[in-house]
Amino acid sequence: MAEPIVINAETREITVPEAERAFGVAGERKVEVKHIRIEGRTVDGTDLTQGFSWKVSCENAGKELCADLIDGIVADAGNIEFDWIVGAAPMAYKGTMHFAVCAVRVDAAGNILQEWHSKLGAGDVANGIEATVQNIGGQDLLAHIQSITAAAQQNAAAAQRDAAAAAKSAEDAANSAGAAAKSAKDADNTAKGIKDSMERIAENTKAVSQLKKDKLDNPANPVVGQILRVKSIDETGKIVLETAAGDVEVQFSNGTVQFNIAKSK
Known part of the structure; x- marks a missing residue:
């Protein structure tokens, strides 16, 4: 001791x-x-x-x-x-x-x-x-300040890197959102075009059906001689046309055409 x-x-x-x-x-x-x-x-x-x-x-x-x-x-x-x-x-x-x-x-x-x-x-x-050099209360002020400054510089650099990464991520997200929005718009336009085409096809089909009904199957004011439809064609080449006046047979023979009017049934 x-x-x-x-x-x-x-x-x-x-x-x-x-x-x-x-x-x-x-x-x-x-x-x-x-x-x-x-x-x-x-x-x-x-x-x-x-x-x-x-x-x-x-x-x-x-x-x-x-x-x-x-x-x-x-x-x-x-x-x-x-x-x-x-x-x-x-x-x-x-x-x-x-x-x-x-x-x-x-x-x-x-x-x-x-x-x-x-x-x-x-x-x-x-x-x-x-x-x-002097009593500084138990602290090395210079070393303390240097340590704080170094830490602050490191934190600032890290914050700058984080901010740049965040900005890049935000830019990428914005670009992805823009591309997604464009794709959605294109898909919507395509779907609308398909829908419009289907509607036009349906309308045309309905119009053709109505036209066939009005003009061929059941004309409102039939005209004599008006051909309604081809009724039949046999193996000899004979064609039977249905008209408002009755059936017409068309026969091709030796380069000539024969027309025979048959009664409507």
């Missing part, structure tokens, strides 16, 4: 063992742990364990004031002990860093009622190639 830094509660004298003077390298944070033991817990009748909050106040090698809060203490009949986890601010610069232990008791409104301080102790902070 590391040798403790010892403080006399009455005299406030602080003793830093030679082995504990090294605090690490500039730029480190919350790695080095120093164990502190306060010999004596009562000073002129004031018990430092009753209602006091503890911190280690520092002046780093850059002459900047800072402090690390102490989470809790352990006390026995004669001593107070705690661990100090050295933060970033005391380690901000290479060189000699000074520190002191402070205990404060306040009322409900935060007004300071009592305050106790040790004398100064000192520690050495070694040089480092990534030393923090």
Whole structure:
């Protein structure tokens, strides 16, 4: 176990063992742990364990004031002990860093009622190639900004690619919709044309049927000699025509034509 830094509660004298003077390298944070033991817990009748909050106040090698809060203490009949986890601010610069232990008791409104301080102790902070220039609250702002910028650029590029893909998909969908609409229109026109043709065929068939009925099968005002239909043709070449006046036989013989009027039946 590391040798403790010892403080006399009455005299406030602080003793830093030679082995504990090294605090690490500039730029480190919350790695080095120093164990502190306060010999004596009562000073002129004031018990430092009753209602006091503890911190280690520092002046780093850059002459900047800072402090690390102490989470809790352990006390026995004669001593107070705690661990100090050295933060970033005391380690901000290479060189000699000074520190002191402070205990404060306040009322409900935060007004300071009592305050106790040790004398100064000192520690050495070694040089480092990534030393923090100043206390920036535990954040590397430059690295943070660079990270955010890189992420934003990646997100913007991805969004641009997604937008281009969406626009292409929309264009393809519009083209497909246009082609489908044209096909539907063409199909509709074809169906309409077929329907119109069928209707005309039906009308023509009906008209032809009516014409045959009116003109051949049952003329309203038949004219004598009007041929109604070819009634028969036999193997000799004789043709019988049905007329309004009766049947007419047409006989082809030796290049001549014979007409014989037969009675209508």
